[in-house]
Amino acid sequence: AEGDVDPVRMIEAMEAAFGVTPGHRRNHIKGTCAVGEFVGQASARRYSRSPLFSGEAIPVIGRFSLGGGNPGASDADKGVRGMALQFQLPGGGLQQMAMINVPVFGAAEPKTFHDMLVALQPDPATGKRDPERFRAFVDSHPDFHGLAEYNSRHNPPPSYADSRYFSLHAFRFVNGDGEKTLVRWYFQPRDGVKELSDAEREAAPDDFLESELIGRTEKAPVEWDMVIRIGQPGDPDTDPSKPWPEDREEVKVGVLTLTDAMPQEQGQCGPINFDPLVIADGIEATDDPVLKARSAAYAISFGKRISEQ
Numbered sequence: 001a002e003g004d005v006d007p008v009r010m011i012e013a014m015e016a017a018f019g020v021t022p023g024h025r026r027n028h029i030k031g032t033c034a035v036g037e038f039v040g041q042a043s044a045r046r047y048s049r050s051p052l053f054s055g056e057a058i059p060v061i062g063r064f065s066l067g068g069g070n071p072g073a074s075d076a077d078k079g080v081r082g083m084a085l086q087f088q089l090p091g092g093g094l095q096q097m098a099m100i101n102v103p104v105f106g107a108a109e110p111k112t113f114h115d116m117l118v119a120l121q122p123d124p125a126t127g128k129r130d131p132e133r134f135r136a137f138v139d140s141h142p143d144f145h146g147l148a149e150y151n152s153r154h155n156p157p158p159s160y161a162d163s164r165y166f167s168l169h170a171f172r173f174v175n176g177d178g179e180k181t182l183v184r185w186y187f188q189p190r191d192g193v194k195e196l197s198d199a200e201r202e203a204a205p206d207d208f209l210e211s212e213l214i215g216r217t218e219k220a221p222v223e224w225d226m227v228i229r230i231g232q233p234g235d236p237d238t239d240p241s242k243p244w245p246e247d248r249e250e251v252k253v254g255v256l257t258l259t260d261a262m263p264q265e266q267g268q269c270g271p272i273n274f275d276p277l278v279i280a281d282g283i284e285a286t287d288d289p290v291l292k293a294r295s296a297a298y299a300i301s302f303g304k305r306i307s308e309q
C-alpha cells in the first residue's frame, strides 16, 4: 500500500536517526530483563481459546525499555517506555507482546514513522537535530498529533512498575466456537499509575529504572492486570494512531506477576526478538500496516544485532 515502507529502508532511517551500537537493538536499546508468570482468567475464554487463558500459570520472560536507540539515554527523558513479554505456553507454543506506555501511536501507517525518523536525523552541517525539520514533519503528519499531545501532557514514570502498557494495535480474539471479537488490551499496574513531577524529572539521575525494578522485585512481586477493551462496529481496527471511545466495555482477563528483574546481560531477554506477530491460536492479527511493518523491521534489527553488527 501507499504508506508502506521497505523494512530495509526503515532500519536505515532508524540507524541514521539513532545511531548504531553493534550487537544491540536499533530501537528500545536501553532495557532491563524480568521474569515471572501470567495467569489467565475464565472471563477471557468467552472471547479467546488461547492457551494464554487456560488458567495455568504461564512462565513469562519480560523486557522493559526506553524508546530510541541511544544506549546512554537518561531514564528521566521524555518519550515512551516499553514492556515486552514472551509467554511460554503449555504445549510449547509462544505468545509475544511488545507494548508501550502511551494510549495512541504516532503513526497511522509505516511511512509516518519513517518520516519521523528522517526528521530526527542530525543535520550533516551541525551534527545536531534540526527543530525546524521536525516541526515541518509534525505539521505535515496529522496522525502524529495524538501522540505529540499526549506526550506534552505527561512525564515519564518513576518506575517501570508505575506505567500502563498498551497493545495499541487491535487484534481479533477467537473463541472455541470460532467467534471473533475485535479487542485492544492494556496492562494496568496494581501499584497504580505514577509520573515524575517536572521538578523530580529535572533532579533525577540518568539511571534509576533498572535498579528500582531490581530492588522492588526483591521486596515483593510486581503485578499488572491484563484488561481487554471490546471493539464496536466502526472502531478503527487497522490504525493504532486512533483511540477508541472511552466507554468501550472492559474485561479483566488475567494477572501478570513479575518476581525478579536483572540487567539484560544477566537475563534471558537480550537475545529474544519480541516480534508482536508471534501470536498463538485464539488471537489473530489484523491488517494493521504498522503491525506488519514492525514484524519486518524487528527481524532485520534482530538479524543484525545477533551477528554483532
Ligand code: HEM
Pocket: 010, 024, 025, 026, 027, 028, 031, 063, 064, 065, 081, 082, 083, 084, 098, 099, 100, 105, 110, 113, 166, 167, 168, 169, 240, 272, 273, 274, 290, 293, 294, 297, 298, 301, 302, 305
Ligand atoms: C513502524 C513502526 C515501528 C517500527 C519500525 C519499530 C521498530 C522497532 C525496532 C527495530 C525495534 C528493535 C527490535 C529488536 O532488535 O529486537 C523495536 C523495539 C520495540 N518496539 Fe517498536 N517499532 C515500531 C512501532 C512500535 C509500536 C507501535 C510499539 C508498541 C505498541 C512498539 C514497541 C516496541 C517495544 C516495546 C520494543 C522493545 C522490545 C524489546 O524489549 O525487545 N514499537 N521497535
